[in-house]
Amino acid sequence: MSTHTHNHSALIQVRHALWEGNFKGVVDFFRVHKGERDWERHFQRAVATVERHGGVAHLYFHTWEIDQQRDWDKLARVLEYAAGQKQLTRVTNGELFALCRARMADAV
Template sequence: MTHPAVVVTTSWDDGHRLDPRLADLLDEHGVAATFYIAPRNIEFDAADLLPPSGVRELADRGFEIGGHTLSHQRLPLIPDAAAREEIEAGKSALEDITGGAVTSFCYPRGEYRPVHVRQAAQAGFTFARTVVRGSLGSGRPMEAATTVNAYAHRVDVPLVLRMAAGHPVKAARLYLNWEELAIHWFELCRREGGVYHLWGHSWEIDERGDWDRLKRVLAHIGGRADVRYVTNGQLSGMEAA
């Protein structure tokens, strides 16, 4: 019996000083990842930014470093020229730090317009991730969807009800516990095949006391011989689904 192909990728946004702690868990469970870093993220205090030495360490450990603009500006709220500069300057800064090419991008807060898709491609990015959830496909390379966020979204009621197939207790469990939803999505991917994409933020995991929840998910999805573990950038060569 031929089993459907299962690909697992994860991505972690913003460039926080807690990213190395998250990287340790990923390494422990054999899960690949892309860290999307805004080197001068204006939403963090300076002491909370992942320093250049930390960015280099992640890259040296085999994690992909992705662009997330220079300072995490909300692209639709700034002029197009400023958006282009943010995208290009963030990429250049990370390449200077790591000494390697940065070819994956994540739109800050998932907010963007068609012009920003073009700008990211023109800057040399070949993959760009959104914050759209609920997909098991590799999707469009410059507007890639994800599967599940390491965060409980209270707007996910319709999705959870469909996934629970009318079972109220199961629906409540999936709704209240993001780790249950993440595991449920993974099991669906194992049955049907596809790309399972988990994403989140190290600072948010810490803020909500969710490290044990994350450990449980990574222990469940990681280290499987029949699963291919890839960075986001390695998805760009896959056929759109």
């Protein structure tokens, strides 16, 4: 479950998911995220869902966007929240890629 650090409208969220063919993303936007536009709450809902059901909670951003939106405090809160969830496993993008690749190899 990916969250971009920008408050996108519901139309943008749904349109982007459909453009990618991510129909589960459309359903999850309403089922999991409750149509949430605020990226802080959106990511917190993703983390809570991943903690309960497994998966990946992915936060992505550009520092210039955080700076432009003056969201440094918000980013700090989100990272503190995620760090407080003890059942999560923290990995880098490279580590996640390696895990996925290994699982795909095992499935063959």
